[in-house]
Amino acid sequence: MATLIIYMTSHGCAEKAAGMIREMLPGEATLINLENFEPPPLEKFDKVIIGGSIRIGSIQKKIRKFCEKNLEQLLTKKTGLYICCMFEGDTAIEQFNKAFPEPLRKNSIVTGLFGGELEFEKMNAFERMIIKQVANISVDVSKFNQQAVKEFAQRMTG
Numbered sequence: 001m002a003t004l005i006i007y008m009t010s011h012g013c014a015e016k017a018a019g020m021i022r023e024m025l026p027g028e029a030t031l032i033n034l035e036n037f038e039p040p041p042l043e044k045f046d047k048v049i050i051g052g053s054i055r056i057g058s059i060q061k062k063i064r065k066f067c068e069k070n071l072e073q074l075l076t077k078k079t080g081l082y083i084c085c086m087f088e089g090d091t092a093i094e095q096f097n098k099a100f101p102e103p104l105r106k107n108s109i110v111t112g113l114f115g116g117e118l119e120f121e122k123m124n125a126f127e128r129m130i131i132k133q134v135a136n137i138s139v140d141v142s143k144f145n146q147q148a149v150k151e152f153a154q155r156m157t158g
């Protein structure tokens with residue numbers, strides 16, 4: 001059973017999750033960063049995992065476009081969807097719902113909210129300013145939920 005993991009990241013959190021999922025899945029899994037690579041033909045895969053991160057309320061545009069463009073084909077696969085983001089609870093769910101088309105969400109076998117990380121060294125001046133203004137945070141924070149990633153991979157396997 002071949003699995004494709006498609007992701008995008010700004011500062012590495014969604015990429016870390018993608019790598020962890022690949023390590024935990026049995027069998028062959030292909031990891032594609034949509035920022036740098038075209039997705040391979042989906043016919044080859046029976047499971048597709050799609051993940052990204054939230055910035056100013058939205059997931060990466062290329063991830064959204066990928067889901068919209070390939071929606072019909074994705075609906076024929078076993079799919080798993082995840083986001084990395086700092087907000088928790090209802091806001092995280094709203095951001096997740098906005099990130100992926102409703103039919104895809106409803107058809108997915110697993111969904112994941114993995115939390116997020118703020119690492120100021122990786123941010124540019126504009127990003128630092130946004131985080132300071134919006135969240136009033138100026139030191140590194142990690143809410144990355146490794147357990148949630150593990151459970152996601154286990155449920156994807158089952």
Ligand SMILES: Cc1cc2nc3c(=O)[nH]c(=O)nc-3n(C[C@H](O)[C@H](O)[C@H](O)COP(=O)(O)O)c2cc1C
Binds near residue numbers: 055056086088115131
């Ligand atoms: C400029 C900026 C804007 C952000 N906006 C949001 C947001 O609207 N909602 C949220 O939950 N998290 C937000 N975050 C937090 C990111 O989702 C978090 O840092 C996540 O771990 C990023 O994952 P990545 O490194 O894979 O891009 C923002 C972070 C930055 C730097």
